[in-house]
Amino acid sequence: MQYILGMGLRRIACLLIFSAPVLLSQHPAGADVSAGQKLFQKSCSSCHGENAKGGRGPDLTTGDWRWGGSNSAILQNILSGIPNTQMPAFPMTAADGELIVAYLRLLENNAPDEKLKGDSEAGRNLFFGSAKCGQCHMFGGRGGRLGPDLSEIRNQRKTAELREAIVSPDKSLRRNYETVEVRLPSGRLLRGAKKNEDTFSIQIMDEQEKLHMLLKKDLKEIKTPHKSLMPTTEMTGGELENVIAFLKYPGPGEAAPPEWKPSADLNVTYSRLKNAHAEPQNWLTYWGDYQGRTTAA
């Protein structure tokens, strides 16, 4: 609640738009999204499923982007494909690619996420203070490098995924941050995050953030324990929720705004929201129709 009061009017307006079913109208912003949807259905649904919920290719609506979640990374993956995987390149214009990205973002933002219980401001103090997250993680240009930069994590992970990542760090290790232990020629054990590896060499960032480039032939042993460098948290449940609220809603000035949001100009007036049932065809819902009925597949 404290956190709601702390928010500016614009953010509240924004939440209102977010929490409403998203509009697909004749309005230009809506038209862009439906153009993206058409392109998607034509080129992508054979592998990613009709509504991008996955098939031979992964579900693209979860907010979990294995190959990068920024708009430019997704666009790149579409235009150039993902090497050594079954994801082909699509030689379309960047403008068409962006329409698809906008459509995928809409699905992602529209997928249900839980309500936040914590206090964002208290969470920031914990993050950079007693919870020590900032020792390993950057946020808004400040913090350590051993763990991933969390400034944009709110666009990439759902609340439940953040909670799991913090409570059980060993469950899934983020690419380029996997733990590796090597035995140096001197016999010393070096532990850190694996930044890169090829047949002959390996790059490791140690726990003091020092980068080591090592030749495998010099190493006595290379182990990759499936254990995160991130310690299991000692925060209380309430503190954990505060940190999650901070990561999800850092507040003004802390970090760059999310790259893409449905335009505030979607023509969603209060009276249209209130009488939404009068135009169910204009509300894209995730499951079933506006009345909550699911259509037979």
Ligand code: HEC
């Ligand atoms: C022939 C099947 C196929 C088609 C067609 C296809 N994809 Fe993919 N796509 C894949 C597979 C398989 C992967 C997973 C690659 C991996 O991680 O191994 C993938 C991955 C992706 C990713 C990366 C997901 C992530 O987690 O980062 C994006 C984005 C993507 N596809 C978008 C598209 C779009 C948009 C289209 C249509 C223009 C499309 N794909 C068409 C098979 C396909």
Ligand code: HEC
């Ligand atoms: C000793 C360094 C260290 C500390 C302290 C630390 N982390 Fe991490 N964190 C990491 C590393 C390394 C990873 C990547 C490996 C993994 O996924 O566990 C990570 C991963 C994460 C992820 C998952 C990111 C993703 O892409 O899914 C989140 C969320 C996270 N940390 C939050 C926190 C929070 C919140 C705190 C403070 C309570 C914290 N971390 C403290 C090192 C640390």
